[in-house]
Amino acid sequence: METIIQSLFDGVLMGCIYALIALGLSLIFGVMNVVNFAHGDFVMLSMYFSFWVGSLWGIDAVLTPLITFPLLFTFGIVVYYGMIDHILREHFTIQIAVTVGLMTFLRAITQLVWKARPRALPYSFIQGSIQLGGYTIALSRLTSAIISLIIIAGISFFLSSTWPGRTIRATSDDLDAASLLGVDFRKTYALAFGLGSSLTAISGGLLMTFQQVDPTMGLRFGLLSWCILALAGLGSIPGLLISGLIIGVGESLAMSFWDPRARSLVIYLIFILVLWLRPRGIFGRK
Amino acid sequence: MNRKKNRNIENFLLLFFLIIALLVPLIFGSNQYKMLLVTTVLLYGVMATSWNIIGGLAGQLDLGSFAYLGLGAFTSSTLFIRFNFTPWLGMILGGLVAVGFALLIGIPLFRFRIREVWYALTTCALVEILKVVFTMWEEVGGPVERYLPYFRGSLYHMRFGSYVPYYYIILGMLLIALLVNSRIARSELGYYLKALGEDETAAEVLGVNTRACKLRALVYYSFLIGVTGAIYANIYGYVHPSFFNGQESIKIAILGIVGGRGITYGPLLAALLLVGAQEFLRASLGGEVSGLYLVIYSIILILVVLFRPKGIATLFQDGYQKLVAREVKKKSVV
Amino acid sequence: MSSEQILRTYKLTKSFGNLIAVNQVELEIHKEEIVGLIGPNGAGKTTFFNLITGLETPDEGQVIFKGINITAMSPHKICKLGMSRTFQVTRSFAGMSVEEAIRVGAYNRREEREVQKKVDWVIKFFELEDIRDYKCSDLGLASLRKVEVARAAATEPDLLLLDEVGAGLTTTELLRLMSELKRLNAETKITLCVVEHVMQMVMGLCERIFVLDAGELIAKGIPNEISNNQRVIEAYLGRRSYSESSSTG
Numbered sequence: 001m002e003t004i005i006q007s008l009f010d011g012v013l014m015g016c017i018y019a020l021i022a023l024g025l026s027l028i029f030g031v032m033n034v035v036n037f038a039h040g041d042f043v044m045l046s047m048y049f050s051f052w053v054g055s056l057w058g059i060d061a062v063l064t065p066l067i068t069f070p071l072l073f074t075f076g077i078v079v080y081y082g083m084i085d086h087i088l089r090e091h092f093t094i095q096i097a098v099t100v101g102l103m104t105f106l107r108a109i110t111q112l113v114w115k116a117r118p119r120a121l122p123y124s125f126i127q128g129s130i131q132l133g134g135y136t137i138a139l140s141r142l143t144s145a146i147i148s149l150i151i152i153a154g155i156s157f158f159l160s161s162t163w164p165g166r167t168i169r170a171t172s173d174d175l176d177a178a179s180l181l182g183v184d185f186r187k188t189y190a191l192a193f194g195l196g197s198s199l200t201a202i203s204g205g206l207l208m209t210f211q212q213v214d215p216t217m218g219l220r221f222g223l224l225s226w227c228i229l230a231l232a233g234l235g236s237i238p239g240l241l242i243s244g245l246i247i248g249v250g251e252s253l254a255m256s257f258w259d260p261r262a263r264s265l266v267i268y269l270i271f272i273l274v275l276w277l278r279p280r281g282i283f284g285r286k
Numbered sequence: 287m288n289r290k291k292n293r294n295i296e297n298f299l300l301l302f303f304l305i306i307a308l309l310v311p312l313i314f315g316s317n318q319y320k321m322l323l324v325t326t327v328l329l330y331g332v333m334a335t336s337w338n339i340i341g342g343l344a345g346q347l348d349l350g351s352f353a354y355l356g357l358g359a360f361t362s363s364t365l366f367i368r369f370n371f372t373p374w375l376g377m378i379l380g381g382l383v384a385v386g387f388a389l390l391i392g393i394p395l396f397r398f399r400i401r402e403v404w405y406a407l408t409t410c411a412l413v414e415i416l417k418v419v420f421t422m423w424e425e426v427g428g429p430v431e432r433y434l435p436y437f438r439g440s441l442y443h444m445r446f447g448s449y450v451p452y453y454y455i456i457l458g459m460l461l462i463a464l465l466v467n468s469r470i471a472r473s474e475l476g477y478y479l480k481a482l483g484e485d486e487t488a489a490e491v492l493g494v495n496t497r498a499c500k501l502r503a504l505v506y507y508s509f510l511i512g513v514t515g516a517i518y519a520n521i522y523g524y525v526h527p528s529f530f531n532g533q534e535s536i537k538i539a540i541l542g543i544v545g546g547r548g549i550t551y552g553p554l555l556a557a558l559l560l561v562g563a564q565e566f567l568r569a570s571l572g573g574e575v576s577g578l579y580l581v582i583y584s585i586i587l588i589l590v591v592l593f594r595p596k597g598i599a600t601l602f603q604d605g606y607q608k609l610v611a612r613e614v615k616k617k618s619v620v
Numbered sequence: 621m622s623s624e625q626i627l628r629t630y631k632l633t634k635s636f637g638n639l640i641a642v643n644q645v646e647l648e649i650h651k652e653e654i655v656g657l658i659g660p661n662g663a664g665k666t667t668f669f670n671l672i673t674g675l676e677t678p679d680e681g682q683v684i685f686k687g688i689n690i691t692a693m694s695p696h697k698i699c700k701l702g703m704s705r706t707f708q709v710t711r712s713f714a715g716m717s718v719e720e721a722i723r724v725g726a727y728n729r730r731e732e733r734e735v736q737k738k739v740d741w742v743i744k745f746f747e748l749e750d751i752r753d754y755k756c757s758d759l760g761l762a763s764l765r766k767v768e769v770a771r772a773a774a775t776e777p778d779l780l781l782l783d784e785v786g787a788g789l790t791t792t793e794l795l796r797l798m799s800e801l802k803r804l805n806a807e808t809k810i811t812l813c814v815v816e817h818v819m820q821m822v823m824g825l826c827e828r829i830f831v832l833d834a835g836e837l838i839a840k841g842i843p844n845e846i847s848n849n850q851r852v853i854e855a856y857l858g859r860r861s862y863s864e865s866s867s868t869g
Contacts (some may be wrong), residue, residue: 035403086592092326093347094309094401094595097543100349101587104536108580219532223414226407265418275404276394390787474727474735481724489709491673493699493728493775509796 006135007252013137015144015248017206019241020152021221024199030234031172031192034084035096038103040222041110042197046072046204047213050111054121054208061121062143065205066277069198076197080190082205085092090190111215118212126209145205149241151202156237220264227271233280246270247274295606300464307457311450321449325521328456329514330561334541335463336510341539342547343470344503345483346402350409351538352414354384354508354539356529358515363434363525364426366443373444377516386395386511387412389506394502398490409534416440417530431524444520452521459517460554463510467550475502480548533580540587546597555599560586625701626651626779626811627672632681639679643680643835648741649779654805654812656826658846660856663813663832666708669781672697687810688694688776699728702778706768706785718748718767722758725774738774745807746800748769762793766800773804779811780804786818792820798825810842823847832854 024038038043049071050064059067069108087095100206131192159165170177171188207213224247232243247267307328314320333351339470340348358380365379367372391412395405420427428432438443446452482489482496491495499573519525541560564579634642635722642664649655670676672683674695682691690698704725713721719739726738743752746766751759756767765785767777771781786794798821805812816822822829822843824847829846831839833855839846846852 015569035406038408041433043355054336083588083592090595091343093345093543093547094591095402096347096406097539097591098588100347100536101591102586103584105588106535108577108584112577113580158549218441219410223407223411230404231423257534259422261422265415268415268513271411272391272408272415275400275408277399279397281406460650474732477720477724477727480716482718483710484713484715485694487675488713489697489724490695490727491675491705492771493696493704494724495694495696 007256011249011252013141013145015245016148018248019244020148021203022225024196024223026197032189041103041106041218042200043221046201050205050208051119061124061208061248069199072201073194080193091216107218118214118236120212121208123223124209140210192269214253227267230274325453327546328559331554331557332459332463333538335555336507337538337542338553340503341542343479344500348409348414348540349405350458350535351432352531352535354511355515357384358512359519359525359529362516363519372442373516377513380516381509381512384508385505388508391502396497407495413530413532417527427527431526433524468599545589549599552597552599568589622649626686630682632678636680640835645837647830652809654826656829657815659832664835704772704775704777704782706772708783710764712756717750717753721771725771728775738820742770742774761788782814786821810844
């Protein structure tokens with residue numbers, strides 16, 4: 001029984017972080033209907049950037065997003081204007097193919113530069129753990145989860161109450177109407193893509209406070225994000241959060257009670273089950 | 287008339303390729319290393335050509351070809367190792383098992399109006415799922431390689447002392463894959479697939495059962511890959527969960543797209559050029575090249591998709607058209 | 621024209637959120653008729669077509685085609701039964717040639733052996749011989765429209781629904797299309813249901829007309845009756861405000 005509760009705690013914390021990762025993807029897919037297969041690898045790239053910046057200048061992992069955020073944002077804008085913009089009107093397979101190429105490229109490059117062995121940053125100043133009613137909670141995970149929640153809430157506010165945020169929502173709801181109202185949809189798309197990409201910088205930095213990074217993580221985070229998106233459906237941020245929690249808890253329980261190797265298996269199985277039974281997602285609006 | 291001429295040229299080129307392919311072992315026959323190299327190139331050719339059925343003709347981005355390869359390999363090899371079952375029949379069963387799994391994900395995902403991205407993602411997931419499952423499944427898979435019994439030259443066991451017979455078997459598979467491609471493209475199924483690729487809704491109201499058509503393409507494709515998987519295991523002499531390789535599956539899709547989706551010999555062309563070059567370089571420069579080559583693959587894919595989405599095979603088609611046009615001009619001037 | 625019903629809808633209703641697009645519409649089409657479906661923009665005509673052809677599922681009501689309840693049937697099955705359609709915004713098979721596109725339709729009823737004959741027949745009937753090898757993406761609007769009609773006709777339907785095929789055509793092109801549709805109906809006995817804004821086409825072509833406004837069926841009858849129908853005129857031009865006349869006095 002105690003193991004279950006411990007697993008639940010771990011799962012919930014990871015779930016918050018996963019939800020943030022998926023949020024970046026949701027911005028891109030939900031807004032401009034572009035399937036970014038490379039999203040998970042953006043996260044991985046952020047982690048590597050955090051590692052690089054952190055070890056180069058001795059910065060604590062949790063502070064690296066200050067530098068990697070603008071880096072990823074620029075990267076996202078470059079990718080948008082360099083690739084995505086050209087294929088917006090093309091057949092969907094072309095769209096997917098381009099991002100598959102990007103994904104493969106990122107994976108191959110990181111493997112070439114940083115080699116296959118895992119990389120990690122020295123322990124963050126957020127160390128140790130706290131005891132909550134007999135259960136251990138790693139402080140790094142706790143702070144990461146809290147920061148993730150803050151960011152998610154922030155993005156939610158951004159989308160509903162600020163002008164650039166509402167332009168993004170308007171463009172995703174009705175492109176023609178938004179264009180008629182003077183919104184330059186390409187700039188909005190670029191913004192959404194840049195924002196979605198830079199959110200991975202925050203997730204990446206947070207993850208580096210307690211995890212290693214290796215070239216296979218792109219796949220894992222990618223499928224994870226898509227799974228959360230499939231579960232949540234499009235258009236609901238709270239739904240995204242809840243789905244993230246479900247996935248986090250599911251993974252955690254699988255690791256404790258089934259087999260550590262099965263951690264991803266559970267996620268993929270949930271993914272296929274959702275697509276089979278309820279393709280629009282549990283909270284989907286579109 | 288143009289199309290008939292095109293087809294004749296294509297047939298001629300294919301015949302030319304076939305003759306060369308048949309002669310290759312006579313040149314390299316004694317060099318086992320080179321034989322494995324050309325066999326590997328042809329292997330990718332078979333997979334890419336089979337992929338064309340689902341990825342080119344049916345327009346679905348399948349990123350899980352090695353899932354079916356692995357299933358075919360494990361089915362055939364397990365029966366071989368445990369029951370001395372001949373791989374010639376084992377590969378048929380391997381193909382059927384692959385079809386079973388393919389239908390498992392195809393049936394829910396090819397429903398009308400489900401977006402294609404989910405199919406692509408699910409195929410990725412399938413490969414990974416199978417990898418973990420077969421690693422955990424100690425009786426059949428497990429973390430250690432399972433070796434197939436060695437025979438010097440046994441037709442029944444499909445095990446040989448040299449790579450030459452395997453080469454011919456793979457060549458045979460390639461011809462079958464090309465034939466299946468060509469037959470489908472010219473049949474009702476081919477037209478229906480092309481139509482639904484253009485506009486699914488319009489196709490439906492014209493009587494095209496889009497879901498059934500995609501499933502049929504999926505069945506052909508997964509069966510061919512499954513069968514190839516059995517042969518694959520016999521060539522390398524073992525099975526291992528690493529056969530379920532996601533990255534290689536993506537590579538197959540890259541070959542299909544770069545070569546020319548929907549064009550029968552397109553993916554084969556890409557395989558010959560890209561894999562051929564890669565294997566050749568690997569032989570000359572060593573293992574480091576693989577990592578670099580993946581970078582090159584991805585860049586080529588992105589460039590092709592952005593600038594020549596119909597594939598490099600169209601370069602040859604267009605080139606031929608221009609040649610014909612020039613000849614016609616010459617003739618009319620005279 | 622026979623009096624046998626080929627299509628009948630009962631209380632057909634469809635809403636999108638708060639908007640009731642089609643509201644309890646009941647109409648009947650007889651075999652070999654040419655009927656028109658008109659109404660101002662947003663009246664629900666295309667939604668109605670989508671409901672009949674299986675592209676949307678109604679919230680309420682039934683669609684009976686040739687005596688069979690096709691209400692929740694998938695579009696391709698409905699086509700097999702004998703109904704096909706064109707689209708308001710042309711959905712052409714851009715990468716395919718005219719002949720290939722028509723062939724797709726022809727496979728609906730024909731086996732491999734006979735399909736080429738059918739394709740040739742359709743091409744001849746619609747006078748598409750000159751452009752049979754052209755890619756659909758290279759066609760002008762009038763040709764595209766014709767190809768869409770030809771493609772749907774190739775499925776050998778009993779009922780053919782045409783969604784604004786006349787939009788954007790010049791008068792000459794329009795007249796040609798009209799005569800071809802008349803010929804289609806006369807020679808092959810295909811029932812036609814035409815959604816149109818171009819009044820010339822509707823009045824000149826249709827034997828009976830249904831009028832939709834805001835999702836409701838507000839009038840039905842022969843062209844003469846419809847053009848004099850008060851409600852129809854109001855729907856198109858807006859209700860005259862009676863208080864205005866008093867302010868000018």
